[in-house]
Amino acid sequence: MSDKNYAHPEALVSTEWVSEHLADSHLRIVESNEDILLYDTGHIQGSVHIDWRSDLQDQTIRDYITPQQFAAVCERNGISNDTTVVFYGDKSNWWACYALWVFRLFGHTKVKIMDGGRDKWVAEGRHLTRAVPHFTQGHYAAQESRFDGEIRAFYDQALAQSRAGMALIDVRSPAEFRGEVTHMPEYPQEGVLRGGHIPNAASVPWKMAVKDDSTFKSVNELRQIYEDEAGLQPGQEVIAYCRIGERSSHTWFVLTYLLGYKNVRNYDGSWTEWGNRVGAPIERG
Amino acid sequence: MGKPRWGSDRERLKTAVYPGKLNQIIALFESLPDAEKRESLISYAAAAMKQGPRDGETFDLEDIRKDEECTDTVGVFLKVSPQRGCAFRITLGPQVQTLTKAMTAILCKGLDGLTPEEIMEVPADFVPKIVGAELVRQRSQTVYYILTRMKGIARVWLNRERSAAHGA
Numbered sequence: 323m324s325d326k327n328y329a330h331p332e333a334l335v336s337t338e339w340v341s342e343h344l345a346d347s348h349l350r351i352v353e354s355n356e357d358i359l360l361y362d363t364g365h366i367q368g369s370v371h372i373d374w375r376s377d378l379q380d381q382t383i384r385d386y387i388t389p390q391q392f393a394a395v396c397e398r399n400g401i402s403n404d405t406t407v408v409f410y411g412d413k414s415n416w417w418a419c420y421a422l423w424v425f426r427l428f429g430h431t432k433v434k435i436m437d438g439g440r441d442k443w444v445a446e447g448r449h450l451t452r453a454v455p456h457f458t459q460g461h462y463a464a465q466e467s468r469f470d471g472e473i474r475a476f477y478d479q480a481l482a483q484s485r486a487g488m489a490l491i492d493v494r495s496p497a498e499f500r501g502e503v504t505h506m507p508e509y510p511q512e513g514v515l516r517g518g519h520i521p522n523a524a525s526v527p528w529k530m531a532v533k534d535d536s537t538f539k540s541v542n543e544l545r546q547i548y549e550d551e552a553g554l555q556p557g558q559e560v561i562a563y564c565r566i567g568e569r570s571s572h573t574w575f576v577l578t579y580l581l582g583y584k585n586v587r588n589y590d591g592s593w594t595e596w597g598n599r600v601g602a603p604i605e606r607g
Numbered sequence: 608m609g610k611p612r613w614g615s616d617r618e619r620l621k622t623a624v625y626p627g628k629l630n631q632i633i634a635l636f637e638s639l640p641d642a643e644k645r646e647s648l649i650s651y652a653a654a655a656m657k658q659g660p661r662d663g664e665t666f667d668l669e670d671i672r673k674d675e676e677c678t679d680t681v682g683v684f685l686k687v688s689p690q691r692g693c694a695f696r697i698t699l700g701p702q703v704q705t706l707t708k709a710m711t712a713i714l715c716k717g718l719d720g721l722t723p724e725e726i727m728e729v730p731a732d733f734v735p736k737i738v739g740a741e742l743v744r745q746r747s748q749t750v751y752y753i754l755t756r757m758k759g760i761a762r763v764w765l766n767r768e769r770s771a772a773h774g775a
Contacts, residue, residue: 359705
């Protein structure tokens with residue numbers, strides 16, 4: 323990926339690269355999808371399935387699992403602290419980026435995304451298997467706590483960012499940003515009471531970062547979108563949000579790994595928190 | 608309008624009986640451990656692409672559209688026999704999710720031959736019995752859509768029949 327001049331080209335690998343590293347014992351390929359049964363219909367040989375909801379989120383409180391629970395997820399998938407994890411999935415890698423971001427929350431830094439995701443792998447006619455791999459249990463030393471402060475934003479921080487007029491980007495569809503709908507096309511209304519966006523947020527839909535085949539655009543194209551048009555600057559503190567944090571994970575990956583921004587946080591509470599919160603300021607239009 | 612052949616709502620709630628073919632599918636899924644249940648859903652999903660119209664078939668109603676509730680276009684085709692038995696054919700766009708595909712094949716088989724009135728009476732509470740409560744909880748948006756579309760086309764058929772009767 324060095325030909326695209328990304329800030330961290332090592333974080334993005336091609337389908338071809340993955341196909342050449344299927345037997346690499348230091349690597350674990352992880353599929354993470356919106357379609358919960360898609361992995362079961364066929365997946366990259368040797369890949370494991372980690373579900374963004376049932377594996378990575380607490381099943382009672384709206385939050386992520388504990389570091390100890392994360393260590394257990396890794397160990398049962400044969401992932402140790404020094405394992406490089408390559409994520410891929412459906413929907414242009416939304417959930418793959420989300421899973422990668424959650425891995426980073428737990429301090430796992432050896433992470434990569436397969437550019438183009440599952441759709442590109444399938445479109446290229448590459449092999450899928452239904453055989454579920456079984457690995458020797460990994461040894462994962464859990465971190466003492468999550469790295470929430472570094473890469474995750476909460477309501478109060480997004481509010482402060484909004485009031486200060488600092489960089490805040492809304493990566494949802496334009497209609498969601500304008501408050502015309504409270505959910506993206508093709509998705510049900512999931513109980514958000516108000517539509518609109520966080521005051522002072524700029525609308526930069528996630529999709530602008532990818533080409534038709536779901537691969538990421540070049541660094542020059544990305545700079546034009548995020549810097550020339552949206553007004554972001556490297557070194558700025560940026561908060562990205564969407565509806566539940568999956569599309570903004572995609573943008574978080576773009577800003578962090580492809581453009582090299584060092585202070586980007588994902589507000590995973592996103593619009594399902596903000597649009598329901600009593601008294602939260604909202605702009606429309 | 609006839610009473611459903613498998614009993615009233617009250618009787619159904621007491622005995623938890625669904626239309627015959629659907630009941631067999633439900634009973635099978637309820638007997639399976641989670642891993643096999645998942646495997647069966649994958650098998651049904653694979654069969655979903657065979658549920659489309661066959662060459663030469665004609666239909667009383669066709670309803671092809673892309674709704675917000677589903678990730679791709681779904682076409683529902685209904686033929687009602689002189690004995691009022693429904694036959695469904697369904698086409699699915701490539702982006703339709705696997706659970707939706709599985710429910711398509713299950714419902715085409717499970718509701719085959721029921722009258723439009725009976726289709727309208729089929730309760731949605733069988734879905735967790737097939738899919739499992741956990742999958743319904745996690746991905747509820749995908750599992751009820753096809754049943755809603757099938758009931759929708761049955762309702763249109765009944766409305767047209769009613770209109771024709773009034774006009775006659």
